[in-house]
Amino acid sequence: MTAERVHAPFGRRAATVLAREQHGAYVVVRCEDPAGPRPQAGQFYMLSAAERWGGGEDERPFLPRAFSVLRAPAAGRELHFLIEDVGPGTRRLCELAPGDQLQLVGPLGIGWAPPRRDRTPVLVGGGVGIAPLAILQDQLDKPHTTLLGFRDGAHAAGAALLRNARVATDDGSTGHSGLVTELLRETLREDSQVEVYACGPPAMLEAVRSLCERTGTPGQLALESGMACGFGACFGCVVATREGYVRLCVDGPVLDAARLSTALTPGAGH
Amino acid sequence: MTAERVHAPFGRRAATVLAREQHGAYVVVRCEDPAGPRPQAGQFYMLSAAERWGGGEDERPFLPRAFSVLRAPAAGRELHFLIEDVGPGTRRLCELAPGDQLQLVGPLGIGWAPPRRDRTPVLVGGGVGIAPLAILQDQLDKPHTTLLGFRDGAHAAGAALLRNARVATDDGSTGHSGLVTELLRETLREDSQVEVYACGPPAMLEAVRSLCERTGTPGQLALESGMACGFGACFGCVVATREGYVRLCVDGPVLDAARLSTALTPGAGH
Amino acid sequence: MSLTFCGIELRHPIINASGTFDAIAAQRAFGEQLTEHFPFSAFVSKTVTLEPRQGNPPPRLWELPGGLLNSIGLPNKGLAGYLREDLPKLAQLPVPLIVNVMGFSSEQVAELVQAFAPRDEVAALELNVSCPNVETGLIMGADPQELSRLLERVRPLTEKPLIVKLTPNVSDVAAVARAARDAGASALSLINTLRGMALDPDSGEPWLGGTTGGASGPAVRAIALAQVHAVREAVELPIIGMGGVQRGRHAADLIRAGADLVAVGTESFRDPAAGSRVAAELDRGLAPVRNWG
Amino acid sequence: MSLTFCGIELRHPIINASGTFDAIAAQRAFGEQLTEHFPFSAFVSKTVTLEPRQGNPPPRLWELPGGLLNSIGLPNKGLAGYLREDLPKLAQLPVPLIVNVMGFSSEQVAELVQAFAPRDEVAALELNVSCPNVETGLIMGADPQELSRLLERVRPLTEKPLIVKLTPNVSDVAAVARAARDAGASALSLINTLRGMALDPDSGEPWLGGTTGGASGPAVRAIALAQVHAVREAVELPIIGMGGVQRGRHAADLIRAGADLVAVGTESFRDPAAGSRVAAELDRGLAPVRNWG
Ligand SMILES: Cc1cc2nc3c(=O)[nH]c(=O)nc-3n(C[C@H](O)[C@H](O)[C@H](O)COP(=O)(O)OP(=O)(O)OC[C@H]3O[C@@H](n4cnc5c(N)ncnc54)[C@H](O)[C@@H]3O)c2cc1C
């Protein structure tokens, strides 16, 4: 598993959409990125549609949008993204059809740190936050546990994108009825020699963070915040850490849980 | 032939695209307008795409765009528009596919006055300006002459939308090699009892106007100017007449040639 | 959902922005339907000046990203023409009439105010102060003292509500608002358009016949919101907020920031019935907070 | 295509707008390629203040129709931190360095100017005067007299070019420009962001941690063009024009309106290499007129 930030080629480049697959409430967009390197798991890309990026709700989108890479098969040049339609930018991306062009910048940010030798990785994902866990699974070469939480059955369809996942749904339609963090609590109770890799909505990440803190479990959290640029230019994406504000796009999006006193980042979206 | 301005239903309404046909350099968009009346020949509509109207060149379009109605078959609810891709608004409209939604306001403005009893109508069209002549042909119930001018063969393909047209092309690829106004001059020489219905680029309209003036021939000119609203709200679309500025959208777009001392309207586009 | 603004009873909080809806022309385009479905709860006329004006040479319009730059130049029939031809027609509208006036000196404004003062058809006057005073060279609405002097001259001339329409091209809109309040303004309206310019892509010369123009529409919405907020922090006068309103939520935002009424301008160009749509969306509670009624 | 600006030799007329490109962070993201393809002909630092600042609480960004509203709050390491950590790295860039500074009093600005005056790594200073003077409460760049006093204090402290970055939130930008010229500014840059605001769609409270923010991007381009034009009519100083530049034609428009250099800001967020793209488009003659070189 790559331990280091992979540099992005400088500038924005075009990538052709190869496929658009619906997975319940999510869309997977696969594209071909001939000019880019293979990303580190947990890194992200800034995406926009090459055509008609704008003219949606409130005359938006205008800026590119950040997306974790879902998968980047080592062979070939494909990049996969998992997208949930939550506003004008994601809506436009969800509409892309094979042959359409994306504009992308990336891979950006610092992804997951490789697992510690003496601990079992537990991957915890919530909603569209499962994306960076799929590529993590692909690159992890040791046994691990995967716990995924979703709102309902339509969203739980996303679980099929990962291997051997235990699923929880808020409405009980699939798997455990309740929060994924309940599954995590159970796992931590059974095995204290684990470490956590988590990505999901702020409330879930905060629950994970506080569980890690209370149990002394090492954890890495992939956070979200509103981003304009993705490469440290705008200073817009800061989250508060114990050392002060850090730019999530260059110092994250994966942060060591111990650096945070809360994962409840304002304006993160959802 | 309807002699009077047809009122538009108040407000903007949706119309479904039924077909998109390519005619050389032009696109014909047919839509179904169940809520609207049959327009007068020479009236126009303000059109926009219901989805993604924006995000093109320079983050435009934003305002709706004016289009003469090309055809409005008396039976049924269809409206046809002839569109030339010259910028972000027309580009978006040219992309519309069957099933897509248009937003429209119209019919607007004052169209062609019915022919005088004692004169033979001569229809003179240039480029995309042939559009309001097609519906005029449909509604004229007396013999008439149709003269159309185009840049080149790709544009001359538009001539097939009208009946019995003599065609001129700038590059000589189809029909008379030269300007359509040369054909008009010829016609005026052969028959002094004609009246002119003309629509086309400013330079063509100005040549027509000055021919009409010099030969004492009655003429109606369908002009263009940049429009924001189409219903007299913005005062943006004025053209200079002998009586001062008039709003083309409520006092035109068809103006009696005698009212103008020039048809060269600044900012008309093309 | 009815409310009172400066003593005027209104069906809902959405009116038109001056110069963005011509009810007489709209009647020509839409016929009787316009009166049946009149989109605004009051009608604000386009700016009336003392003398007739033909307005600026075309082109007068330039499309912006999410907005419009216009250089219309206040064409109008002049006071006499307005009183003779337009006022009788506008008095027939199913809603109260607010007349927007502008003068190039305080005497001119005084003359306009005096002319409308005795007219029962007129519910209120809106003073467009975004033009230079020919005597001082200063934009009347950009300088607190200049505006005070103007209002002191015209305030005594009428009992009607005087709405002062502020220009956004200022460094401190709150200071201007305070001056207007102190000199007797009944209400404030903002924002007028922001000064802008465009060049002809072919010639590189100014595109607009009037060289510069005013920007409006969604592109200026955030600026409008900030200015309404700043004025609300400064004064307690009723406020008509405007600038880029397209949907109920935008109106709700302006109300939340301090507006009592909201005017729809450029959006009417895209949708002639935008006023009713915005009012309905607002009423359906797209508004997180409803502080009217 | 090379040119000279205030005695500084530049490869092309496109530089970055302060605070919209962090060359050090970009090196972390893009590695060595950044230096190989550095997009700007000079690098302008983000605003440096005397003391370190952590900036405003998030959220700091709100997307506008064709633009961005930001409330970053000028986070920076402070003068000492900048000199120690950033300046040595920025001195390695392949282009001249312009340092943008801001103080909350003329004494603070003086201290900053004095600190950079002897630094050979620094080609010029840009003064960000869009903040209030804590002593007078006035925005330094919004009032001609305030600005004169500031420049009279700091102009003698350095031989380096002093570029004054004007705020667009004024009624008469030309008057401010004349004051800057008379007090010894070497060049002017404009526009900074326009004051704006957004509300949280869920809570109705101000979205930005800093309550209000500054609008930039295509939405403000027409306003930038009008202000550059107005300043060029008023003064002959070199001008750095900026505001919403996305393409060569937009840069050409600003140059046509009077700018000598053009800065790219928000567009770099959409395309990190926007600077080179704009420079190339400009050079390929999308420009109707090229009055540099
Ligand atoms: C590092 C990172 C990785 C991510 N990975 C993924 C991923 O793999 N898959 C995925 O689907 N998403 C991912 N996201 C989230 C994704 O970037 C957002 O969902 C997307 O930006 C939303 O854009 P939108 O236009 O669809 O919605 P927006 O309208 O931008 O809405 C999103 C939220 O922003 C706020 N908002 C509303 N209007 C505005 C406005 N005008 N300006 C600013 N904020 C506004 C609201 O809180 C809203 O809920 C990731 C984000 C980050 C930072």
Ligand SMILES: Cc1cc2nc3c(=O)[nH]c(=O)nc-3n(C[C@H](O)[C@H](O)[C@H](O)COP(=O)(O)OP(=O)(O)OC[C@H]3O[C@@H](n4cnc5c(N)ncnc54)[C@H](O)[C@@H]3O)c2cc1C
């Ligand atoms: C009554 C009437 C009837 C019409 N009928 C037809 C018809 O039947 N078929 C048809 O194809 N067209 C018709 N037109 C013309 C059509 O409305 C225009 O071609 C269309 O508005 C162009 O929009 P656009 O976005 O594609 O191009 P734009 O980019 O708007 O370009 C059109 C022209 O506008 C200028 N321009 C460039 N940028 C801007 C800007 N930002 N703001 C303002 N102007 C700019 C330039 O001169 C350019 O050449 C008609 C116009 C009128 C007034």
Ligand SMILES: Cc1cc2nc3c(=O)[nH]c(=O)nc-3n(C[C@H](O)[C@H](O)[C@H](O)COP(=O)(O)O)c2cc1C
């Ligand atoms: C085409 C046009 C014409 C206008 N004419 C006037 C006018 O005559 N008097 C006036 O006070 N404001 C005028 N305005 C300003 C509007 O009333 C309003 O203040 C501004 O457009 C902001 O609102 P909006 O963004 O909703 O359009 C005009 C605006 C436009 C776009």
Ligand SMILES: Cc1cc2nc3c(=O)[nH]c(=O)nc-3n(C[C@H](O)[C@H](O)[C@H](O)COP(=O)(O)O)c2cc1C
């Ligand atoms: C996120 C952001 C941060 C900015 N920070 C600064 C700054 O620190 N100092 C400064 O003088 N201007 C700052 N600006 C203003 C820009 O330098 C520029 O004046 C403005 O954005 C207009 O240009 P644009 O439309 O190309 O972005 C900032 C702008 C943005 C968008």
Ligand code: FES
């Ligand atoms: S998104 Fe711009 S600094 Fe992080």
Ligand code: FES
């Ligand atoms: S297009 Fe608005 S008045 Fe004619």
